[in-house]
Amino acid sequence: VTEQPYLAGLRLSGRRVVVVGAGTVVRRRLPALLEAGAVVTVIAPEVSPTVEALAGEGRLTWVPRDYRDGDLDGAWYVVVATDSPVANAAAAAEAERQRIFCVRADDAPAGTAVTPATGRHGAVSLAVLGGGDPGRAATVRDGLLEALRAGAVDDRAIRPVPEHDSGTTSALPGVALVGGGPGDPGLITVRGRELVARADVLIVDRLAPQALLALAPAHAEIIDAAKLPRGRSMLQETINELLVGRALEGRFVVRLKGGDPFVFGRGSEEVEACVAAGVPVTVVPGVTSAISVPALAGIPVTHRELAQEFVVASGHVPPGDPRSSVDWTALGRLRGTLVLLMAVENLASIATALVAGGRAAATPVAIVQEGSLPGERVLHSTLEAVGDEARRTGIRPPAVVVVGPVVRVRPRG
Numbered sequence: 001v002t003e004q005p006y007l008a009g010l011r012l013s014g015r016r017v018v019v020v021g022a023g024t025v026v027r028r029r030l031p032a033l034l035e036a037g038a039v040v041t042v043i044a045p046e047v048s049p050t051v052e053a054l055a056g057e058g059r060l061t062w063v064p065r066d067y068r069d070g071d072l073d074g075a076w077y078v079v080v081a082t083d084s085p086v087a088n089a090a091a092a093a094e095a096e097r098q099r100i101f102c103v104r105a106d107d108a109p110a111g112t113a114v115t116p117a118t119g120r121h122g123a124v125s126l127a128v129l130g131g132g133d134p135g136r137a138a139t140v141r142d143g144l145l146e147a148l149r150a151g152a153v154d155d156r157a158i159r160p161v162p163e164h165d166s167g168t169t170s171a172l173p174g175v176a177l178v179g180g181g182p183g184d185p186g187l188i189t190v191r192g193r194e195l196v197a198r199a200d201v202l203i204v205d206r207l208a209p210q211a212l213l214a215l216a217p218a219h220a221e222i223i224d225a226a227k228l229p230r231g232r233s234m235l236q237e238t239i240n241e242l243l244v245g246r247a248l249e250g251r252f253v254v255r256l257k258g259g260d261p262f263v264f265g266r267g268s269e270e271v272e273a274c275v276a277a278g279v280p281v282t283v284v285p286g287v288t289s290a291i292s293v294p295a296l297a298g299i300p301v302t303h304r305e306l307a308q309e310f311v312v313a314s315g316h317v318p319p320g321d322p323r324s325s326v327d328w329t330a331l332g333r334l335r336g337t338l339v340l341l342m343a344v345e346n347l348a349s350i351a352t353a354l355v356a357g358g359r360a361a362a363t364p365v366a367i368v369q370e371g372s373l374p375g376e377r378v379l380h381s382t383l384e385a386v387g388d389e390a391r392r393t394g395i396r397p398p399a400v401v402v403v404g405p406v407v408r409v410r411p412r413g
């Protein structure tokens with residue numbers, strides 16, 4: 001009968017763990033040991049710069065020499081991973097003598113403990129042993145994690161930890177504002193995907209990645225925010241009421257937004273509405289279109305020689321309009337990169353205001369329409385010509401406008 005290891009989770013916080021050796025195996029194990037709070041001593045004549053830095057910061061102790069008998073005194077757990085089988089055997093023998101569980105990197109069956117492939121999903125930790133085949137363990141672990149993320153394995157008992165929990169209604173699963181990224185469903189965060197997969201209610205913006213709705217549980221109610229009564233303030237009020245109302249019914253509400261919830265997304269107003277109603281709310285940041293849409297078109301918003309700053313502004317109100325709080329004259333003096341969102345409609349007057357403020361008329365401009373989506377289109381122009389060219393070529397929102405020399409770094413069109 002093959003011996004079956006007994007699986008246990010070690011609580012290592014504040015406990016001495018000795019690592020003998022400092023090669024690749026050690027670099028892979030150290031982060032988890034430190035994360036578990038272990039008091040780690042590494043014994044090795046030479047270590048990587050990362051381990052040296054950790055020692056310098058006092059996060060572990062480095063003993064810069066070869067292993068000696070007695071080094072394991074007081075340890076609860078030992079990882080042996082030098083490139084000398086003789087030293088490994090000696091350290092393992094001491095561990096055996098001192099009754100300390102010992103992992104042997106060079107000869108796993110000779111150790112008294114084995115390291116599983118591990119993973120985490122919310123509060124759930126996974127540990128998989130592959131019957132002596134680490135590749136098999138990692139594959140199974142990856143598959144289980146993916147199943148949890150996609151909601152194929154039911155983990156509905158897990159809820160996001162609320163950031164703004166009022167304390168009075170903490171039994172409520174609450175609301176998560178999730179940034180969906182620019183549109184490609186692959187550009188949401190892992191956490192965002194997980195939460196979409198366990199939503200009871202999804203309130204979805206027009207520019208949020210619609211393909212992600214396929215991940216929602218079968219019972220989920222999907223509310224299309226684009227179809228709610230129009231008028232800017234009316235729409236926001238209705239959304240706030242829906243968020244709070246559905247959450248107070250005890251359902252977990254995911255508010256799926258385009259890009260990042262706090263970049264021109266009125267996310268803070270939604271947080272405030274939840275807090276005011278005593279509903280726990282958590283924010284999952286997203287990949288904002290302001291940076292990612294230019295990047296997908298090959299345009300870096302900063303560049304060591306061309307742009308030491310980038311400024312993101314909204315162009316939804318034209319220059320000179322009493323509702324505008326943007327100082328277009330100041331932005332005209334900018335030498336680096338200006339990224340404009342919601343600017344297609346007012347592009348001609350914005351370009352004129354920037355030139356009036358001092359920006360050269362020949363400054364390169366790119367407009368990226370529907371970045372990351374099948375209809376992605378890029379127009380290259382200059383400040384003096386962009387108003388006419390955008391109109392002539394029929395550029396439509398959603399589009400990100402980039403002004404500055406970075407536009408020329410790797411033009412694609």
Ligand SMILES: C[S@@+](CC[C@H](N)C(=O)[O-])C[C@H]1O[C@@H](n2cnc3c(N)ncnc32)[C@H](O)[C@@H]1O
Pocket residue numbers: 182183207258259260261262263264265287288289290293340341342343368369370371372373397398399400
């Ligand atoms: C109301 S703002 C929301 C921005 C969002 N919170 C973010 O961080 O990307 C909407 C504007 O974002 C820009 N935008 C969003 N997704 C885009 C995409 N896939 N392609 C181009 N522009 C996009 C457009 O300028 C659009 O008018």
